[in-house]
Amino acid sequence: DALFVPLGGGGLLSGTGLVAREVAPGCALFGVEPEAGDDGRQSLARGEIVTIEPPRTLADGAQTLALGELTFPLVREAVTDILTVPDEALAPCLRDVATYLKLVVEPTGVLGLAALYAQAERWRGKRVGV
Structure with a gap:
């Protein structure tokens, strides 16, 4: 879903x-x-690639300045929305992945889970991938 x-x-x-x-x-x-590096959200809203200053974030795998020229049109066509999460939302997700899945992952790997946690009721009982 x-x-x-x-x-x-x-x-x-x-x-x-x-x-998909x-x-x-x-x-x-x-x-x-x-949240600190929302170039994708801004780009989607403006309909063009937006370049930002280097973001300060724990999710350093997503510490980009802009979407790629080749990927932006594909992202714009495919996504329902682009969501942002604050760095503070990552620690509980890292803990839960370590506790329940027995995995140690880097913060960028739990961005999707953090967004899901913020909308948990909306997706309860649905099929969701992170």
């Missing part, structure tokens, strides 16, 4: 969008980036 995908330069999100469109056309696709 929904996918929450970390967003940096747009490669993972654009590729996920291409596959073919495999699950009704699936809502959300790009998720750090």
